[in-house]
Amino acid sequence: MAQNPQATAAVPDLSVRLGPLRLKNPVMTASGTFGYGEEFADFLDLGCLGAVVVKGISLLPRPGNPPPRIVETPAGMINAIGLENVGVEVFLASRLPGLRERGVPVIVNIFGNTVEEYAELASRLDGAAGIEALEINISCPNVKQGGMIFGTDPAMAAKVVEAVRLSTGLPLITKLTPNVTRIGEIARAVVDAGSDILSCINTVAAMAVDIFSRRPKLANVMGGLSGPAIRPVALRCTYEVVRSVNVPVIGIGGITGAADALEFLLVGARAVQVGTANFINPATAVEILEGIERFLQVQGLAGIEEFIGTLDTGCLFPFAEESCEWIDLKQP
Amino acid sequence: MGKMQEDARIIRNEEVARMTWLMRLHSPGIAARARPGQFGMVRVREGIDPLLRRPLSFHRIHSGKGEIELLYRVAGKGTWWLSRCQPDSLVNITGPLGNGFTMPDNPSAAIALVAGGIGIAPLFELMVRISESRSKIKAEKMHLFYGARSADELLPAAVFESTDVSVHWSTDDGSFGFSGYVTELLEEWTARAGFRPTELFACGPLAMQHNVARWALARDIPVQLSLESLMACGIGACLGCALPAVHPGGSSAEHYVHVCKDGPIFSAGSIQWRKIRKQQLPSPIFPCD
Numbered sequence: 001m002a003q004n005p006q007a008t009a010a011v012p013d014l015s016v017r018l019g020p021l022r023l024k025n026p027v028m029t030a031s032g033t034f035g036y037g038e039e040f041a042d043f044l045d046l047g048c049l050g051a052v053v054v055k056g057i058s059l060l061p062r063p064g065n066p067p068p069r070i071v072e073t074p075a076g077m078i079n080a081i082g083l084e085n086v087g088v089e090v091f092l093a094s095r096l097p098g099l100r101e102r103g104v105p106v107i108v109n110i111f112g113n114t115v116e117e118y119a120e121l122a123s124r125l126d127g128a129a130g131i132e133a134l135e136i137n138i139s140c141p142n143v144k145q146g147g148m149i150f151g152t153d154p155a156m157a158a159k160v161v162e163a164v165r166l167s168t169g170l171p172l173i174t175k176l177t178p179n180v181t182r183i184g185e186i187a188r189a190v191v192d193a194g195s196d197i198l199s200c201i202n203t204v205a206a207m208a209v210d211i212f213s214r215r216p217k218l219a220n221v222m223g224g225l226s227g228p229a230i231r232p233v234a235l236r237c238t239y240e241v242v243r244s245v246n247v248p249v250i251g252i253g254g255i256t257g258a259a260d261a262l263e264f265l266l267v268g269a270r271a272v273q274v275g276t277a278n279f280i281n282p283a284t285a286v287e288i289l290e291g292i293e294r295f296l297q298v299q300g301l302a303g304i305e306e307f308i309g310t311l312d313t314g315c316l317f318p319f320a321e322e323s324c325e326w327i328d329l330k331q332p
Numbered sequence: 333m334g335k336m337q338e339d340a341r342i343i344r345n346e347e348v349a350r351m352t353w354l355m356r357l358h359s360p361g362i363a364a365r366a367r368p369g370q371f372g373m374v375r376v377r378e379g380i381d382p383l384l385r386r387p388l389s390f391h392r393i394h395s396g397k398g399e400i401e402l403l404y405r406v407a408g409k410g411t412w413w414l415s416r417c418q419p420d421s422l423v424n425i426t427g428p429l430g431n432g433f434t435m436p437d438n439p440s441a442a443i444a445l446v447a448g449g450i451g452i453a454p455l456f457e458l459m460v461r462i463s464e465s466r467s468k469i470k471a472e473k474m475h476l477f478y479g480a481r482s483a484d485e486l487l488p489a490a491v492f493e494s495t496d497v498s499v500h501w502s503t504d505d506g507s508f509g510f511s512g513y514v515t516e517l518l519e520e521w522t523a524r525a526g527f528r529p530t531e532l533f534a535c536g537p538l539a540m541q542h543n544v545a546r547w548a549l550a551r552d553i554p555v556q557l558s559l560e561s562l563m564a565c566g567i568g569a570c571l572g573c574a575l576p577a578v579h580p581g582g583s584s585a586e587h588y589v590h591v592c593k594d595g596p597i598f599s600a601g602s603i604q605w606r607k608i609r610k611q612q613l614p615s616p617i618f619p620c621d
């Protein structure tokens with residue numbers, strides 16, 4: 001199968017360490033875009049994935065928003081699902097066991113309406129076997145009561161993370177929203193509060209209207225934009241967050257192929273999550289994995305660690321080095 | 333057999349009625365698995381615009397030949413691109429998805445079907461299967477009530493010759509058959525003929541399906557409806573394709589079903605019709621570049 005002389009080289013090491021979390025490779029699937037994993041079992045071998053992040057879970061089941069809940073936009077889609085989910089009890093009893101059997105590390109995305117709910121949820125999940133980490137969703141733009149408020153205010157965000165930290169010994173990932181002016185500030189606050197890892201970004205606040213019916217295209221009026229349309233925004237956020245904190249960062253947003261994923265790793269993300277692309281090609285995550293492996297082989301790299309965070313932001317015009325001092329991007 | 337993703341080769345793609353195209357595909361994996369009433373998610377084009385796949389029902393399933401047919405109305409960007417696809421090129425399809433129709437307990441009983449416009453698409457394979465399983469001697473007449481806005485949007489009568497169905501035509505503008513809505517034709521004809529179907533199948537615009545549902549519920553006739561919703565994944569992962577439904581526990585609590593996995597075939601009584609938001613007007617088609 002070797003298409004390239006270098007392709008016969010040893011298989012590159014794809015394993016990554018994210019603080020307390022060790023993954024066999026850096027490719028995960030993003031919350032809300034991969035169901036509870038089972039839905040994709042016909043299309044790919046779940047066991048190949050670095051991890052599966054399941055749909056956001058709350059203490060009690062939630063019915064979600066009235067339809068229409070989604071709308072397609074140029075190179076993207078806006079969703080206002082309203083965090084529909086089966087609730088933590090049903091998740092533990094009937095979704096988690098099946099997923100564990102597939103041999104894939106499970107990360108549970110959690111959200112609550114109050115700090116106490118987050119904490120209670122975390123302690124319910126703390127005791128359950130087969131959960132690798134928790135991802136705290138403080139960034140969903142759809143729930144009026146909670147999400148947006150927690151994720152956009154550094155003090156509130158820190159409170160949630162502190163409470164969760166006290167309730168569980170599991171590795172904690174905090175998922176950041178791009179809908180803030182200074183994402184680095186929120187990042188620092190949640191790391192100080194005890195988050196081991198950060199992931200970014202959640203969806204970008206957005207809306208779509210119909211000029212003929214003069215109605216919003218979503219029943220919720222506003223929703224969250226995802227897909228290739230947000231990738232440059234996500235990349236910038238990831239870069240900013242990487243430079244603001246010294247914990248591992250997971251890059252998310254518009255990744256559809258290996259090259260996209262590598263962009264995030266290049267700017268310093270230690271892993272990526274694939275979201276909307278799962279809808280377009282249910283085997284995307286595995287194809288990305290294969291693509292990264294081929295890229296490393298062609299580049300002659302022994303492992304993904306040799307590539308992560310190697311972005312060269314030096315002067316674009318080396319002959320004029322002195323006049324480039326003003327663009328010193330390496331300084332935070 | 334589960335779901336799969338397949339690069340289907342186009343055998344034929346042609347306009348068979350106004351804005352209505354028939355695409356025949358070589359898709360052996362899906363053809364072997366599919367049942368009437370199920371659908372596929374079709375990637376109309378490589379690239380990121382349009383980004384999402386389009387849900388299309390299986391119009392015909394030729395499992396022996398490894399072929400399927402899709403009947404689609406050019407309704408916007410995605411279906412327009414699909415109509416541009418040439419024979420021998422490939423289209424990626426995931427499927428078969430959804431629950432599909434439940435075959436009638438007694439296929440020889442008095443069965444009626446109601447199709448509004450492109451709603452004929454999923455009903456055709458069902459009619460073929462029912463026709464095949466009927467007792468030629470004892471079967472009651474099977475009736476199809478088939479309406480469209482205008483005569484040029486209807487499939488030609490000849491295509492129904494292979495089935496065991498008598499077709500009752502209607503057009504909104506009166507250009508062919510009964511003048512008026514197909515649900516009016518259903519009501520009028522059944523009353524006049526004293527015909528009471530034992531079972532009903534329907535597909536078409538939401539308003540039409542709602543009327544069929546009301547008609548059937550009032551007469552206590554079981555009905556299977558093929559419903560639509562906006563979809564992103566088609567496999568139960570995004571939860572985007574929700575429709576308001578009657579709570580299974582009988583409570584008044586908010587409850588949603590998901591068209592791609594709980595449907596697209598639903599019984600009339602399971603949907604909370606009143607809670608479905610006013611449908612968007614179909615946007616006029618802009619010229620595609």
Ligand SMILES: Cc1cc2nc3c(=O)[nH]c(=O)nc-3n(C[C@H](O)[C@H](O)[C@H](O)COP(=O)(O)OP(=O)(O)OC[C@H]3O[C@@H](n4cnc5c(N)ncnc54)[C@H](O)[C@@H]3O)c2cc1C
Nearest residue numbers: 386387388389403404405407408409410411453560561596
């Ligand atoms: C289960 C199911 C089976 C279907 N079977 C058929 C069929 O056999 N033949 C046929 O012609 N049509 C069928 N439809 C409707 C078909 O999916 C839409 O007409 C098509 O998606 C329109 O895409 P577009 O890009 O041309 O239109 P656009 O208006 O440009 O589409 C914009 C977005 O809205 C979605 N959309 C628009 N109209 C509908 C609709 N009525 N239902 C669902 N999504 C819609 C599109 O998928 C896309 O995401 C089916 C729908 C569902 C849910």
Ligand SMILES: Cc1cc2nc3c(=O)[nH]c(=O)nc-3n(C[C@H](O)[C@H](O)[C@H](O)COP(=O)(O)O)c2cc1C
Nearest residue numbers: 030031032056079137201202226227253254275276
């Ligand atoms: C339909 C849908 C549902 C989502 N649900 C959740 C969720 O429950 N919790 C969460 O943290 N993020 C959720 N997200 C956000 C994604 O996990 C991801 O952060 C975002 O879509 C950006 O990545 P993408 O462009 O690759 O999709 C959802 C996204 C989509 C499209």
Ligand code: FES
Nearest residue numbers: 566568571573592
């Ligand atoms: S279309 Fe994604 S859940 Fe139905």
